[in-house]
Amino acid sequence: MKKFEERLERLEELAERIKESDLPLEEAVAVFEEGVKLAKGLERDLDTIQGKVEILLNEPTEPGEKPELGLFEDES
Helix, strand or coil, rough: CCCCCHHHHHHHHHHHHCCCCCCCCHHHHHHHHHHHHHHHHHHHHHHHHHHHHHHCCCCCCCCCCCCCCCCCCCCC
């Protein structure tokens, strides 16, 4: 699997390519399809990274301290 940055760069290239007015329809569809697949994969990666960051930010810092899960708003 390619690195996140490489896939993001490829997606940016595809976005520029799809803007070309002389791009044949079949090729435009193929470029669009590749872009959608890349975007979905990148979004999944970002969701995973966000989950890891949230876990790290909510870890207890003191022994015996409970983690803050953030499931419910504070009702006080």
